[in-house]
Amino acid sequence: METSELHAYLQNNNNGIVNWEALKARLQPKALKINGIPVFMFDLTFDITQKLIDDQLVISIQRPFSSVPMHVHPYIEMVYVYRGQCTVIINDQQIPLSQGGMMLIDKMTPHTVLETTEEDIVVDMKLKHDYLSTGFISRITSKSIISEFLIHSLIDKRKTNQFLHFPLHGVVKTGQIMEQLMCEYFDRGINSHDIINSYLVILFTELIRHIDDLQLSAHSRSTEDSSVVDYLRYIEEHYTDCSLVDMAVYFKFHPNALSAILKRTTGKSFKDLLQLQRLNKAALYLKNTDIPIADIAEEVGYSSLSFFHKKFKEIFNETPSQYRQGTRSYMS
Template sequence: METSELHDFLLDQSKLAVDWEEIKERLQPKVLTINGIPVFLFDLIFNIANQLIDDQLVISLQRPFATVPMHVHPYIELVYVYQGTCTVQINEQPIELAQGAMILIDKMTPHTVLETRPGDMVIDMKLRHDYLSSSFLNRLTGKSIISQFLINSMIDKRRTNQFLYFPLDGVKKTGQIMEQLMCEYFDRGVCSHDIINSYLVILFTELVRHADIRGAASPGRRQEDASIIDFLRYIEERYRDCSLVEMAAQFKFHPNALSAILKRATGKSFKDLLQLQRLNKAALYLKNTGMPITDIAEEVGYSSMSFFHKKFKEVFGETPSEYRNRKGE
């Protein structure tokens, strides 16, 4: 399927009706109470033809005039406005999504997509936990602590009722990636699974560039979450000689306060984040260059080879030499 054919395909699929009352009657989903709100537990997934499916990744379409009941599910959902607009309600908060916008909704977060109009085309992508915990996540998070924070915030059991909102005003690239991904998904051929995974990695990485984290409990917390991106980007860019004191001074925080914010948001201390970024860079050099390991250690900020070897093995489960030899197989 070419991108020029995608619109007509989605238009034909949008004509299929869906009756949520009939679905509720047939499947008898459990009703939970979350934050005082009664919600349905939908642990089953329907494909674009409105058939039950058990895949780890499913892309479907919101039907016009169909309001999905307030619900939760044990998987992550990405809502993407391919055409028109839509309103997503999370808990009691309505969020207006314009064309091109995306929103990632964490598992077990009460939400609904309100009734759409005939001209609206709203895409739902379901990602089960097993899918995200596979080698896909390693490809995505291995190079960037920002990526790691964004994805971990979605799968970490300590964080609940969260979402990531990407307005993407004027950003065309993410829409183009989604089109290519959907074309491959709806018209599969040789190596489609690998191609779809690659598009997802590109999509999630592109979203990192346009991160606008919202959905926390208060304006103060939303500001803190937005600041996390700047904090992590600072570590990424200055990992060779970054210090907590200098970083705190840069952002006008007390070092202890900054350290507490990082720990609360990522589950890791400043030192842990710094080590992780250095080691990720070292792994990148080991995989893609012939630099001596001593030079790599120095390049990423380690003056002690024994300490570098110790930390590398703690994170990757093998020595730098073993990692390089295995990656070269």
């Protein structure tokens, strides 16, 4: 299926009102209370034609003029507005989504989507495998203190808020990725599973890029929080000879104040962040070059080879030579 055919496919299947009472009688979902909220437990999934399906990834459509009561399910759900708009109610909050917007709803989180019209095409993606788990995220993270900070921040906010909201107003790339993913999903071919998983990696990588646009609470982010990436970028760019004093002068802070901000916003001290960046850079050299280990240690800012070995093993749980051997074996 080409992207030019996807719109017609979604439009042709964007019909058929869901009769909740009939669905309730047929499926007999459990009635629960979560945090005092009456909800139904949905542990079954339906494909775009409303047939029961038991796959790790299921894509369907929110039927226009249909309303399903507040419910939960034991898998992650992504609500994506392909066209038009919708409103998601989650934990007593009404959150509007416009075209291109996405919301990731965590497992067992009470929610529902209000009625849409035939002008709206709202796609539901059920993710039974946790695509925001540490294992999956490890496929995304690069050897960068910025990417690691953003990924950990994303996971922490998901745990705290039980959902992630990506408005993505005017962002074209995520929509294009979703289109390619859906084309592959609705028209399976050889290795479709691997291709779909690859699109998911790309999609979540793009979402991580837009973490600053997350609307996760009514509280606006502080000036300090909004500058964290700038602080980390400075360390990444000056890691070979970076000092807290120089960095504080650059950002017009007292060194103690800057140190406290870094600890509060990242959970790591300046010294820890600097070590991590140096060691991450060393890991890239070990993986991709044949430069002697002693030269790599000096290149990334270590004057003592034994201290470099000690710190590297603390972070990676193996010596630099073991790490180099392991990555070469994996690639061969």
